[in-house]
Amino acid sequence: MDIAEQVNLLKRGTVEVYSEDELTQRLMETAANGTLLRVKLGMDPTAPDIHLGHTVVLRKLRQFQDLGHKAILIIGDYTARIGDPTGQNTTRPMLTPEDIKQNAQTYFDQAGKILDMSPEKVEVRYNSEWLADMKLADVIKLTASITVARMLERDTFDIRYKNGDPIGVHEFLYPLMQGHDSVAIKSDVELGGTDQTYNNLVGRDLQRLDGQKPQIVITMPILVGLDGVQKMSKSKGNYIGVTDAPSDMFGKTMSIPDELMENYFTLLTDIPAEEIAVLCDGSKTHPKEAKVKLGKIIVEQFYDADAAEAAASEFEKVFAQNQLPDDMPEVEIAAEPIMASKLLTHCNLVASGGEAKRMCKQGGVKINDEKIANPSQEITPADGMVVQVGKRKFAKLIVK
Numbered sequence: 001m002d003i004a005e006q007v008n009l010l011k012r013g014t015v016e017v018y019s020e021d022e023l024t025q026r027l028m029e030t031a032a033n034g035t036l037l038r039v040k041l042g043m044d045p046t047a048p049d050i051h052l053g054h055t056v057v058l059r060k061l062r063q064f065q066d067l068g069h070k071a072i073l074i075i076g077d078y079t080a081r082i083g084d085p086t087g088q089n090t091t092r093p094m095l096t097p098e099d100i101k102q103n104a105q106t107y108f109d110q111a112g113k114i115l116d117m118s119p120e121k122v123e124v125r126y127n128s129e130w131l132a133d134m135k136l137a138d139v140i141k142l143t144a145s146i147t148v149a150r151m152l153e154r155d156t157f158d159i160r161y162k163n164g165d166p167i168g169v170h171e172f173l174y175p176l177m178q179g180h181d182s183v184a185i186k187s188d189v190e191l192g193g194t195d196q197t198y199n200n201l202v203g204r205d206l207q208r209l210d211g212q213k214p215q216i217v218i219t220m221p222i223l224v225g226l227d228g229v230q231k232m233s234k235s236k237g238n239y240i241g242v243t244d245a246p247s248d249m250f251g252k253t254m255s256i257p258d259e260l261m262e263n264y265f266t267l268l269t270d271i272p273a274e275e276i277a278v279l280c281d282g283s284k285t286h287p288k289e290a291k292v293k294l295g296k297i298i299v300e301q302f303y304d305a306d307a308a309e310a311a312a313s314e315f316e317k318v319f320a321q322n323q324l325p326d327d328m329p330e331v332e333i334a335a336e337p338i339m340a341s342k343l344l345t346h347c348n349l350v351a352s353g354g355e356a357k358r359m360c361k362q363g364g365v366k367i368n369d370e371k372i373a374n375p376s377q378e379i380t381p382a383d384g385m386v387v388q389v390g391k392r393k394f395a396k397l398i399v400k
Helices: 003-011 020-033 052-066 097-111 136-143 155-162 169-185 194-209 246-254 258-268 273-279 287-302 305-320 340-346 353-361
Strands: 016-018 038-043 070-075 122-126 189-193 216-220 330-333 365-367 386-389 393-399
Touching: 003 020, 003 052, 016 020, 016 194, 020 216, 038 052, 038 169, 052 070, 052 189, 052 216, 052 258, 070 097, 070 169, 136 169, 169 194, 189 194, 194 216, 246 287, 246 305, 258 273, 258 287, 287 305, 330 340, 340 353, 340 365, 340 386, 353 365
Parallel strands: 038 070, 038 189, 070 122, 189 216, 330 393
Antiparallel strands: 016 216, 365 386, 386 393
16 A cells, blocks of 8 residues: 555544544555664453453454554553543542453453464553652653643543532543553554544653653544443443353344444444445435444454354344244253243343343243243242343253
8 A cells, every 4th residue: 555545444433533634644654664663552450351342443453463563552551540520420430450460461361353463463562661660759840731721621530620529630641641641652653533533642742751752543433332322332232242152242233223324334344434335325325225234243353154154044044934044052940940030140131130021021032932021939940941131042951
């Protein structure tokens, strides 16, 4: 690719590039000098699992890798002791070193499904390397680089301040520490969601004060979840996890609202914009056909083409033809009467007894294709009995 083509590729799906001219210039310099860009992505290991929302920025980082540049993954083991206040109405609890280590390892394992994790393509750093040794004088010098008024420009702090909600002084240190990470590793580019714009721009300011070239900041949109309203989140249950089974990945993709299709194709696939326009035009492509294509692409990214085809076939069989799936987990159980709600938890089809009761009352539970509305109804297990919750969860009973 020439430089203009590279810039167009890297701009795809972004919200802002600070600035495009700087990005073009930096790419031209690296091409002329035979050097590479150091592209930073910070990760605070507050949660271990990755969903498709996280992959939006990881895919952008992979594009830089494919163009020959180096990904610098910053594991915020030190900043995690503060907790990123971004989007939070309350102070986050601090993590233990054990939690941080475990979450970081899970992140590596899952991010490796998207990134090239070979040593020449990625550099992993923990920000405790430089932050843990800072003396009080160093911290005071760092805080002198920004005013309280500038800090209160950040929406999170401004809202909490106006509402009279508490803000810990240590929370003001977070964007400064994240910005100092950019100084420490001499990043050329920093990636992040739009919720990280403030932190990343602070990094530019600190680099400039340190005499470095300020990093280019590229922000990516927050992926809307399956409900079509809120951002994708495990806590909201509107997510597709990168470790979900192929059938679950495909089934969840088929459930997304039609109006999200263009967004998902743009942020989660490499399909050209012209083709996306055709796929998302109901007069040219049926929405179901477009979703099938999207579902197959997503499954293939994390598994393979055979798994994608199998997931699509299974979906068609179960949902379009109302047949039972070929591959159901078998659950051993005693041949003694058991309440329907307890049967669901025994089969691991629900996370709790409360969810079991709610699913029954909402009409989402079937046993041998018969709806069970009363969670207290007694069921006598039999060999081969099929228990179903919702549209995608099944179990076959084996009486011992």
